[in-house]
Amino acid sequence: MTHDKWNSSLYDQKHSFVYEYGKDLLGLLNPQPGERILDVGCGTGHLTAQIAEAGATIIGLDSSAAMIEKAQAAYPQIEFVQADATNFSFAEPFDAVFSNAALHWVLQAEAAVKCMSQALKPGGRFVMECGGKGNIKNILTALNQATVELEQGEMERIWVFHSIGEYAPLLEKYGLEVNQAFLFDRPTKLEGEDGMLNWLRMFGTVRTQKLSDEMREQAFALANEKLREVQYIDGHWYADYRRLRIVARKL
Ligand code: BEZ
Numbered sequence: 001m002t003h004d005k006w007n008s009s010l011y012d013q014k015h016s017f018v019y020e021y022g023k024d025l026l027g028l029l030n031p032q033p034g035e036r037i038l039d040v041g042c043g044t045g046h047l048t049a050q051i052a053e054a055g056a057t058i059i060g061l062d063s064s065a066a067m068i069e070k071a072q073a074a075y076p077q078i079e080f081v082q083a084d085a086t087n088f089s090f091a092e093p094f095d096a097v098f099s100n101a102a103l104h105w106v107l108q109a110e111a112a113v114k115c116m117s118q119a120l121k122p123g124g125r126f127v128m129e130c131g132g133k134g135n136i137k138n139i140l141t142a143l144n145q146a147t148v149e150l151e152q153g154e155m156e157r158i159w160v161f162h163s164i165g166e167y168a169p170l171l172e173k174y175g176l177e178v179n180q181a182f183l184f185d186r187p188t189k190l191e192g193e194d195g196m197l198n199w200l201r202m203f204g205t206v207r208t209q210k211l212s213d214e215m216r217e218q219a220f221a222l223a224n225e226k227l228r229e230v231q232y233i234d235g236h237w238y239a240d241y242r243r244l245r246i247v248a249r250k251l
Contacts, residue, residue, distance in 0.1 A: 017188055019046040022100035022129070028180075028247055029127045031056040035095040038119055040085050040112075040128075041102020045071025045078065051098065052078055061088060062102075086111035089118065096125040104131035104159045110170055117174035120250040126176055132183045132244030133163035138230050139196075139223070139240060143204060146222035152215060155207045162244055171248050180247040187238040195237035197224050 026047065031037055033055030039048045042060030044067055051058045052075070060080040062068050068082045081088075086108045097116045106112045116126060136159075144154050164181045171178055190199055200220040208216045231238050 017190075018043065018101045021186070021188070022047045023050070025098070025100050025127060025129050025245070026050060028245075029096060029098050029125065031058075031096070036092065037096045037098055038090070038094045038116075040097060040099040040116060041105070042071060042080065043067050043102070045075050045080060047098075047100055048078055048080075049075045056095075059090070061085070086115060088115050093121040094119050094124055095121060096127065099128040099130065101130055103128060104135065104161055107158070107160050109160060109162065109167070110173075113170045113174050113176075117171070117176055117250060120176075122250055124250045126171070126246070126248040126250070129243050129245040131159065131161045132242045133161050133166070135159075135161040135242045136240055137242075138227060139199075139204075142223040142226040143200070143207070143219065145226060146219045147208065147211070149222065150215060150219055152211055152219065156210070158207050161242070164244065164246075167244060167246065171246070175251050176248040177251055178246060178248045180245075182243070182245040184243055184245070186241045186243050188241045190237040190239055193237075196227055196231060196239075197221070199237075199239055200224065 029051070031051045031054040035056040037051055037056045037058045039051060039058055039060045042048045042062050045060050048058050048060035048071065058078060060071055060078060061083050062071070062080070063082065063084045065082055068080045072080045085103070085106045097120055103109070103112060120126065147153065147155055164183050168178045168181055190196060197220060200223060204220060205216065208219060211219060231240060
């Protein structure tokens, strides 16, 4: 990617469910005062700030300059670092590495696991949740059908949704013991009548970047109509999310 894929304002205004759901994951992290914690894929930093509130020293890391800028402006007291999840290192190790709704963007999962494991102290926790195998199956099908029908071909692959059986061995390979792993459906309510269209505009733009703006809007409108049958339920749009959630420990 040469340009930044994120519209950090649309993300905050219409997709706050990303960090709202992440609060659940904070219970599993259970941050303690004085701990040093790394938040990988911190986005606009709202969960990072909640971890800081527990008294931990937290560093937020994200590859998007727009996200880091927004996070830093909102939380000037917290350290945010722009870096790629597949290529980072810190001089001082962490008590925990946390990641919410980010690692499915990292196609080179093994490189990210290697960096995250290296960043942990022995005994350090790894607590993550992201899209898991089967995530947004209906949305992807509709978007692919739309671009094919508009004679634009299939779009590039920019997300990876692992199963437990695919991700856990990577963690073990890099010295982590997997203590808990879940793959579960979490249909996620989208805001308003344009909920799905806004989701597509927020997250589908990068997947359709080879299209002209006009063609992309047509593809989104067509996908939106296809999705109405399956993802518009009792007057509300839902994204067909499936989550992979893992808690592990560095040996
Ligand atoms: C997700 O959180 O599952 C997700 C978000 C944006 C694009 C793809 C998946």
